[in-house]
């Protein structure tokens with residue numbers, strides 16, 4: 155059975171990513187690992203946990219796609235996007251910089 159999130163409504167992806175990135179930054183700078191999953195991922199002692207989550211979440215998207223399960227694909231994309239934003243926080247990639255990367259590829 156696929157994973158589901160209740161009451162999903164359309165939003166604005168720019169606003170959502172900006173808001174989530176701000177929360178992630180707050181957790182990275184002010185929260186303890188005991189109170190925040192984000193802070194746990196960013197704890198140096200956790201080593202490659204964050205990077206292994208990228209691989210894990212990518213695999214879960216692939217499996218959801220194989221099942222052609224629309225809501226499960228969306229759910230796993232949310233997981234991956236969250237972890238990508240934690241990577242962005244850790245390595246100092248801003249959303250504006252990421253937008254610039256994608257914009258520069260347009261032809």
Ligand SMILES: N=c1c2ncn([C@@H]3O[C@H](COP(=O)(O)OP(=O)(O)OP(=O)(O)O)[C@@H](O)[C@H]3O)c2ncn1[C@@H]1O[C@H](COP(=O)(O)O)[C@@H](O)[C@H]1O
Pocket residue numbers: 174177178181189190191192193207210232233236
């Ligand atoms: N969007 C997310 C989000 N998406 C996914 N996840 C977490 O990513 C993990 C996904 O991994 P799995 O599906 O493998 O679940 P798991 O087995 O529990 O994961 P592990 O603990 O074993 O790594 C789960 O622990 C999810 O809770 C997220 N955790 C947090 N956020 C956002 O980040 C904000 C800050 O969260 P905290 O840092 O926990 O305060 C929250 O308010 C949310 O908006």
